[in-house]
Amino acid sequence: MTLLVLNRRPIVDRIPGWLADLGEDLVLVTAASALRSGAPEPAGYRQVTVVEDYDHPDVEQALVEIGRKHRVRRIIGTTEIDVLRAARVRQRLGLPGQNLDSARAYRDKHRMKTIAAAAGVPVAAMRLLGRVAELDDFVATNGLPCVVKPVSGAGSVGVQVLSDQVAVRRFVAEHAGSAPDRFLVESWVAGPVYHVDGLMAGGRVLQCWPSRMRYPNLDAVTHSRPFISWMLPAADRTGQRLRDLMATVVAALPAPAEATAFHAEVFHCPDDRLLLCEIACRPGGGGIVPTYERALGVNLYAASLRGQAGEDPSAVAGQVEPRQLAGFGWFAPKRGRLLSVPDNCPIPGVYRYAASGRPGTRYQGARSISDNIAKILLAGPADEDLDERMARLESWWDDSCDWLPPEEDAVRHAVGNSAR
Numbered sequence: 001m002t003l004l005v006l007n008r009r010p011i012v013d014r015i016p017g018w019l020a021d022l023g024e025d026l027v028l029v030t031a032a033s034a035l036r037s038g039a040p041e042p043a044g045y046r047q048v049t050v051v052e053d054y055d056h057p058d059v060e061q062a063l064v065e066i067g068r069k070h071r072v073r074r075i076i077g078t079t080e081i082d083v084l085r086a087a088r089v090r091q092r093l094g095l096p097g098q099n100l101d102s103a104r105a106y107r108d109k110h111r112m113k114t115i116a117a118a119a120g121v122p123v124a125a126m127r128l129l130g131r132v133a134e135l136d137d138f139v140a141t142n143g144l145p146c147v148v149k150p151v152s153g154a155g156s157v158g159v160q161v162l163s164d165q166v167a168v169r170r171f172v173a174e175h176a177g178s179a180p181d182r183f184l185v186e187s188w189v190a191g192p193v194y195h196v197d198g199l200m201a202g203g204r205v206l207q208c209w210p211s212r213m214r215y216p217n218l219d220a221v222t223h224s225r226p227f228i229s230w231m232l233p234a235a236d237r238t239g240q241r242l243r244d245l246m247a248t249v250v251a252a253l254p255a256p257a258e259a260t261a262f263h264a265e266v267f268h269c270p271d272d273r274l275l276l277c278e279i280a281c282r283p284g285g286g287g288i289v290p291t292y293e294r295a296l297g298v299n300l301y302a303a304s305l306r307g308q309a310g311e312d313p314s315a316v317a318g319q320v321e322p323r324q325l326a327g328f329g330w331f332a333p334k335r336g337r338l339l340s341v342p343d344n345c346p347i348p349g350v351y352r353y354a355a356s357g358r359p360g361t362r363y364q365g366a367r368s369i370s371d372n373i374a375k376i377l378l379a380g381p382a383d384e385d386l387d388e389r390m391a392r393l394e395s396w397w398d399d400s401c402d403w404l405p406p407e408e409d410a411v412r413h414a415v416g417n418s419a420r
């Protein structure tokens with residue numbers, strides 16, 4: 001029996017070990033970016049196909065041909081780009097697993113939140129733009145600021161906040177020729193943002209845990225702020241409300257029968273309402289997978305792959321209460337030249353620190369939520385609110401990492417050239 005593994009994450013060397021006891025052959029299709037430069041072909045697979053442009057539409061037909069050639073039993077994966085096309089390939093090959101109806105509900109943000117709202121889940125005012133000019137009608141009814149995003153986007157790429165009429169006019173002019181139904185406009189929501197991660201199957205939550213984010217994802221992309229998040233204590237009232245909300249959302253959306261990871265983001269409004277931002281049927285990015293594993297003993301990549309392979313959901317999920325709490329900081333590059341980066345992190349509870357930023361390098365800021373020049377993982381007791389430690393972590397990074405702004409760097413560069 002054979003499993004077709006779709007992958008664009010740097011986990012190819014670990015996947016065979018996660019699935020070894022299933023006793024199945026593995027055929028891998030992976031993005032070239034997921035492999036270490038110069039590394040040998042990953043072991044543990046019957047066949048490995050490396051794709052340079054993993055997002056290209058032709059990849060789907062290649063998956064159909066590979067699936068037929070190897071008579072694959074199931075198609076499994078962990079990334080956003082593969083949710084819909086894996087469902088389409090399953091349909092073409094007559095394979096079990098998440099179907100198109102479920103995949104579309106988890107990828108199309110308008111469909112997702114329309115279904116959730118019908119089940120009583122609060123969402124922000126929104127409208128699918130059949131014509132970009134319809135943005136004016138939405139603004140006239142709901143006011144500014146508003147947020148415009150690709151319907152099937154991910155990682156906050158392509159998301160724009162329109163704060164005034166000048167920004168609205170600019171957006172309409174730039175996208176007047178865009179295909180209809182590709183943009184969703186929503187009212188801006190103030191307040192903290194939380195994410196909830198876990199495993200689901202058959203319309204029910206198997207296990208999950210909520211975390212608070214220091215900044216919304218969009219801030220990491222537009223202002224190069226760090227992606228900082230920490231898990232809430234079990235006694236936290238908002239945390240319990242978030243877990244209850246996830247049970248409602250997962251029950252409302254068309255469900256994959258198999259155990260599958262999910263990642264949801266939720267706004268906490270000033271009036272204490274919880275509004276669903278979105279939910280995805282794959283593990284969250286940044287440091288979510290390692291912190292979840294640290295706290296709950298479950299690797300969401302491994303559990304989701306095994307679940308999609310058909311393992312009984314009861315065998316995939318682990319403990320439901322964290323043995324400790326964990327958080328992370330993914331620090332984005334700023335615009336300018338990096339002058340120095342610290343060698344270690346002295347904040348109590350830090351158990352992993354890895355800096356990839358190179359002093360002397362000029363950076364253009366973050367392009368997506370995943371861009372970073374340092375990663376830090378932190379853990380503490382299960383009953384501790386990690387808020388204070390995470391604040392110290394951010395302050396330490398700001399004080400310990402030196403940047404030369406682009407304007408000053410340009411002046412120094414010009415002076416240096418004239419001196420020669």
